[in-house]
Amino acid sequence: MVARPMVDTAINPDTGLPRRVVIREVGPRDGFQNEPELIPTDDKIALIEQLAATGVPRMELTSFVRADVVPQLADGPEVLARVELPAGLERSVIVPNPRGLDLALANSEHFDDVNVFLSASESHNRANVNRSVAESLAGLVPMLARIADAGLRPRASISTAFGCPYEGTVPVERVAEISEALLDAGAVDLNLADTTGMANPVTVKRLFVTLLERFGERAELTAHFHNTRGQGLANVVAALEVGVTSFDSSFGELGGCPVPPGATGNIATEDLVSLLHEMGVETGIDLDSMIAASAAVQRILGRRLTSHTLVSGPVDWH
Amino acid sequence: MVARPMVDTAINPDTGLPRRVVIREVGPRDGFQNEPELIPTDDKIALIEQLAATGVPRMELTSFVRADVVPQLADGPEVLARVELPAGLERSVIVPNPRGLDLALANSEHFDDVNVFLSASESHNRANVNRSVAESLAGLVPMLARIADAGLRPRASISTAFGCPYEGTVPVERVAEISEALLDAGAVDLNLADTTGMANPVTVKRLFVTLLERFGERAELTAHFHNTRGQGLANVVAALEVGVTSFDSSFGELGGCPVPPGATGNIATEDLVSLLHEMGVETGIDLDSMIAASAAVQRILGRRLTSHTLVSGPVDWH
Numbered sequence: 296m297v298a299r300p301m302v303d304t305a306i307n308p309d310t311g312l313p314r315r316v317v318i319r320e321v322g323p324r325d326g327f328q329n330e331p332e333l334i335p336t337d338d339k340i341a342l343i344e345q346l347a348a349t350g351v352p353r354m355e356l357t358s359f360v361r362a363d364v365v366p367q368l369a370d371g372p373e374v375l376a377r378v379e380l381p382a383g384l385e386r387s388v389i390v391p392n393p394r395g396l397d398l399a400l401a402n403s404e405h406f407d408d409v410n411v412f413l414s415a416s417e418s419h420n421r422a423n424v425n426r427s428v429a430e431s432l433a434g435l436v437p438m439l440a441r442i443a444d445a446g447l448r449p450r451a452s453i454s455t456a457f458g459c460p461y462e463g464t465v466p467v468e469r470v471a472e473i474s475e476a477l478l479d480a481g482a483v484d485l486n487l488a489d490t491t492g493m494a495n496p497v498t499v500k501r502l503f504v505t506l507l508e509r510f511g512e513r514a515e516l517t518a519h520f521h522n523t524r525g526q527g528l529a530n531v532v533a534a535l536e537v538g539v540t541s542f543d544s545s546f547g548e549l550g551g552c553p554v555p556p557g558a559t560g561n562i563a564t565e566d567l568v569s570l571l572h573e574m575g576v577e578t579g580i581d582l583d584s585m586i587a588a589s590a591a592v593q594r595i596l597g598r599r600l601t602s603h604t605l606v607s608g609p610v611d612w613h
Numbered sequence: 614m615v616a617r618p619m620v621d622t623a624i625n626p627d628t629g630l631p632r633r634v635v636i637r638e639v640g641p642r643d644g645f646q647n648e649p650e651l652i653p654t655d656d657k658i659a660l661i662e663q664l665a666a667t668g669v670p671r672m673e674l675t676s677f678v679r680a681d682v683v684p685q686l687a688d689g690p691e692v693l694a695r696v697e698l699p700a701g702l703e704r705s706v707i708v709p710n711p712r713g714l715d716l717a718l719a720n721s722e723h724f725d726d727v728n729v730f731l732s733a734s735e736s737h738n739r740a741n742v743n744r745s746v747a748e749s750l751a752g753l754v755p756m757l758a759r760i761a762d763a764g765l766r767p768r769a770s771i772s773t774a775f776g777c778p779y780e781g782t783v784p785v786e787r788v789a790e791i792s793e794a795l796l797d798a799g800a801v802d803l804n805l806a807d808t809t810g811m812a813n814p815v816t817v818k819r820l821f822v823t824l825l826e827r828f829g830e831r832a833e834l835t836a837h838f839h840n841t842r843g844q845g846l847a848n849v850v851a852a853l854e855v856g857v858t859s860f861d862s863s864f865g866e867l868g869g870c871p872v873p874p875g876a877t878g879n880i881a882t883e884d885l886v887s888l889l890h891e892m893g894v895e896t897g898i899d900l901d902s903m904i905a906a907s908a909a910v911q912r913i914l915g916r917r918l919t920s921h922t923l924v925s926g927p928v929d930w931h
Contacts, residue, residue, distance in 0.1 A: 524884060
C-alpha cells in the first residue's frame with residue numbers, strides 16, 4: 296500500500312480556500328464502465344498511463360464485478376497486471392460484494408485502496424443491490440475488516456448522499472448515522488456521492504459541515520459530484536468553502552449515470568483542475584496534460600465529450 | 614417605460630442567500646445573433662412570446678446593428694412591432710453607437726431599457742470597436758443622456774470585466790473607474806460581463822464586493838456570466854453570496870462567443886433557474902415552461918443545445 300503523503304490543508308487567507316486539494320481520477324472505472332462500446336484493453340492501459348503522467352495523485356483503476364453484468368471491466372485483472380504506474384500513485388479498486396472482494400484480494404499487489412459502497416436511501420439501495428441499508432451495512436462490516444487485514448486501505452462510498460431520485464431529500468442525520476457505522480467498521484475514507492446530480496451548494500455545505508465536525512478528525516471525507524444539472528463545479532466551491540480537500544472526478548466528464556441520453560456524468564477532471572488553479576488551489580496536476588488525456592479518450596470513443604475545458608482550452612492569462 | 618417593481622432582496626437566514634433575484638433573458642439578442650443560420654422572424658416572435666409566458670421579468674429583444682454586419686438581427690424592428698408581450702415585462706435593446714441609437718429611438722415605443730457597452734480592457738475594446746476605452750466612454754456620455762431624455766432606462770455593460778483574452782487580468786480598480794464614469798453619465802444599471810468565460814468565484818467576489826460597496830446604493834449591478842469553462846453557475850453562487858441579485862442568462866445556453874466551435878455560451882436560463890429554486894431563491898419563472906422554450910428553440914435550430922436541465926429535466930423531489 297502506497298503511503299499517503301501529508302496534504303497541506305492550510306487556508307489561503309486571500310481566498311478563504313484550501314491551498315491544496317487531492318483529486319482522485321475515477322474515469323478508468325466510473326467512466327469506462329458506462330461506455331456502451333468495449334474499449335480495447337491496450338487503449339485502457341495507454342490512457343491510464345497517460346492519466347498517471349499528468350501528476351494526478353490518486354486513480355480508481357477498475358471494479359471487481361461479474362463480467363456478464365459489466366463486460367466493460369471484464370479485463371480489470373489484465374489492466375492491473377500490465378499497466379505501469381509511478382510509485383507514488385495511490386491506486387484504488389471498487390468491490391460490490393464478498394465475491395468481488397475475493398477476486399480483488401487475489402490481485403492485491405496491484406493497488407492500495409479498496410472501495411465498498413451502499414446508498415443512503417432505502418429505495419436506491421434496494422434498486423441497486425436488492426437489500427435494505429441495514430443489510431448492506433451488515434455485509435460491509437466483515438468486508439472492511441478483510442480489506443484492512445490484507446494491508447489495504449478500506450474506503451467506503453455513500454451513494455445518494457445529497458438526494459435520492461426515488462425518495463427526494465435524504466436527511467443529513469441519516470447520512471451521518473451511516474457514516475459513523477462505516478467508520479466504526481474500519482473505513483478510513485468516506486466518499487459522499489451525488490449519484491444522480493441532485494446536490495446544490497446549500498445542501499453540500501449543510502452535509503459537509505455536519506460530517507466534518509463529527510468525523511473530520513477520524514477520516515478523510517471526499518466529495519464525489521456529478522454534473523447532471525450543470526452545478527458540479529458550484530458544488531465543488533461550496534465544499535471547498537467549508538473545508539473539503541478531497542474530490543473525485545473523471546477525465547472528459549465520462550461516467551456517471553448516462554440516463555437520460557445526453558446527460559453529463561461525473562465532473563470533468565480538467566474542468567475541476569482549471570477551476571482550482573484559477574482560484575489558486577494547487578492540485579499537482581498539469582492541466583494541459585489532463586486535457587490531452589481527455590482528447591485521447593475522445594478520439595478513441597469517437598464522440599464529442601461534454602467537458603468544457605477540452606473545447607475551450609485553459610484560461611491563458613498571458 | 615415599464616415601472617420596475619421593488620425586488621425583495623432580503624437574505625434568507627437559513628442559506629445566507631437572497632430570497633429573490635431578477636433574471637434577464639438575453640437569448641433573443643445574444644443567442645439569436647450568434648446563430649450561423651438565420652432564424653425566421655415568425656419563429657423568433659413565437660419563441661419570445663413563449664419565453665415571456667414563463668414569467669421571466671426582463672428580456673433583451675434585439676440589437677440595433679447594421680444589417681450587413683449582423684444579418685441575424687436585421688428583422689429587429691419587425692420583431693419589436695409584432696411581438697405581443699405582457700404589460701409587466703421589462704424589455705431592453707442594445708445599441709453599439711449613435712446611429713444604432715437613432716434607429717432604436719425611432720422604435721422606442723416597443724421597449725423600456727437601452728443598453729450601451731464598452732470593454733474594460735484596451736485591447737478588447739480596440740478589437741471590438743476600434744477605439745480606446747476613453748474614446749468609447751466619451752462617446753457613450755451623450756448617448757446615455759439621449760436615452761434618458763427619451764424617457765428610457767439607460768443601462769451600460771462592461772465587457773471583459775473579469776479578464777481579457779488579450780491582456781489577462783483586468784484590475785478591479787480599472788472596472789471601478791469605468792463604472793463610476795458610466796454612472797456619472799447617467800447609467801442606472803451596470804452589467805458586469807465575463808465576455809470570454811474567464812471569471813472564477815474568487816474574482817467574482819472580489820469585483821462585486823468592491824462595486825457593491827461603492828455603487829450599490831446608486832445603481833443595480835447585474836452579473837452576466839458565460840459558461841465557457843463550466844464555471845458559470847459556480848460564479849453565480851459566488852455573486853449571490855456577496856449580494857448580487859440581478860443576472861443575465863440565455864435559454865438553451867445559446868449565445869456567447871461560439872469560438873472555438875463547440876464552446877458553450879451564456880449560462881443557460883433553465884440551469885440558472887433550477888439552481889436558484891433548489892437553493893430556495895425565487896425567480897418568478899416557471900422552470901418547466903423555460904425548459905419547454907429551450908426545447909422549442911432546439912427543434913428550430915436543429916442541433917443539440919448544451920443546457921443541462923434541458924436534457925436531465927428538473928430535480929424531482931417527489
